[in-house]
Amino acid sequence: MRELRDPGRSRTILGVSLTVPSSSRDGPSPRALGVLFLIALAVRAAFVLLEPPTHLVADERVWVAIGRQVASPEVSFAPLRYTQIFHPPLYAYMVGLLEHLTGSLEAVKWVQVVLGALLVPLVVRVGSTAWSPRVGLLAGYATALYPELIWYTAHFWSEVLFLALLWGAIERLVASERTATRAPAAAAGLLCGLAALVRETALVAAPAAALWLVLGRRQGGRRAAVFLGACLLTVLPWTLRNWQATGDLVPVATRASFNLWLGNTTEPWDDVYREYHGTPGGAVAQSRHALHEAARAVWERQPTWILEKLARELPAFFGVNDHAVIHVQRGAYDIPRSARWLVLAAATLPLLLVVALALPGFLPASRERYGALIVGFACFYLALHVVAFASTRFRLPVLPVLFLLAARTVDLGVAASWRDLSRTQRVATVVIGAALALSLGANLAQTVRHPAFQLAPASHDVRPTLDRAVGPGATAGFPPPSGCARMPATQRLRVERPPGRGPIWSQCAPGARSTWALRSPSRIPESPTGSALPALSGRRSATRRWSSSALTGPRQSPC
8 A cells, every 4th residue: 555655646456546636735844845955055055165176167167258248348138239149048147147246256156056955845846746755855865965966056057057947847847737737837838948048958858848748637738838838938039039149040049059060970079169160151050060060970870870879978978977076187176186086986976876776766657647757858868968969967957867766766665666677677677777887887987097086107207198198299399397207106197277278287286387388389289179188280080089088087068
């Protein structure tokens, strides 16, 4: 009779089909939700206050720059004077407005503390409706305390805002299905539209969510129409702004086609950046060129394209090298090597635990009414990034799904969860688990080989390493570093790129100031991607198979 705790779900028990009625009394108490919210708020606030000193890295600089462009006197928050069309607008407006009102970027962090904490009750409510209050609370605690989610609240990425809006939309969709009313569907559409103005993937997922409503309880078609209408009406003003600015239909932004090209080409990414930005005709012409090149790249890689993409994108999506680890790899934290290993452990162990617990519930949940929405969203989102390209940052919207499935397993019992699987489900689960284990293992092995987690070579001569990574002879003509011979072998190598300067390979500890400046325009031009090591101009064959992850961590997207 354990199933009777699951509100609003049909079950067959001893051959009899039962529907357990929904009741607000079955949900977590307001006090429990309040305590959980305060815990999430406290740990995020503590991290903002106690995080080691750091600096902006990679696309953080982009978001801050376009936020300041929005708030500049030339634009003054006027959409038609804001020239940006490559990036969605909402996060840039949030950054610009908060810095404009307070005079400090710290305000952005504190708003993200609240937004990150608000994700917790949303996940709790979804889990309570889909399975049971205990599942919701367990998933809520995971959301509140998961290190990767906490880390983002202190940094300038759009993910914190995106997760709050997206899971707000999912919670309202679940509420609409539970009550069979249209008001929650309208709220879900509004939140989904706002999420699309942060990241366009929400707009792509909206039709699938509407189909889920159509296949549900009474008036599903009407509720789906309300949901889609509210979503499109929310996005429409920005679409009209894009039409006014470009004369073409651009629903939100143009970067999706560029990301598709970037994730499917076999050319060096620096070459792709140069070709994209060198395409005449403006942003829309560049987007169309990128879409054409992406389709061509996919066609040329048939019939093995999907296998190659799965082998490359799964480790990137489920990797242990989250952005906290990437911060360590890029030298953004001046912390000892033992602390760097603690950062890696905090990224690795919770992920392994959550994935292992989520696995038994994946297939059974997909056959349940609410589980179909939750698991279907995760599959859709993963497939989207396999087709384009993946990053650990892009998996953040899927983490609450893993928390919910893991909580479901804990609630039922790990042994019982495996026993309840059919033979086919058990085999499929083992296959999925093996694929994830291989992906995680490959990514972990690559991550621990990074110089940030190893002792520096005694000679401190990194020219052979650079020659292997960039191409034979890449460091020819560069003298051996001076002043490093006396440094002990325990001093770390560090890859960094100071703002406004070319790539620097720093061979000594901070303060030694003995570096190589790899900025000779005739040999190694500055990379437009922001990677720590540039590609070699005119040496495509030498760099075609080079991956910046060998020294600087995984490939990074343009926001």
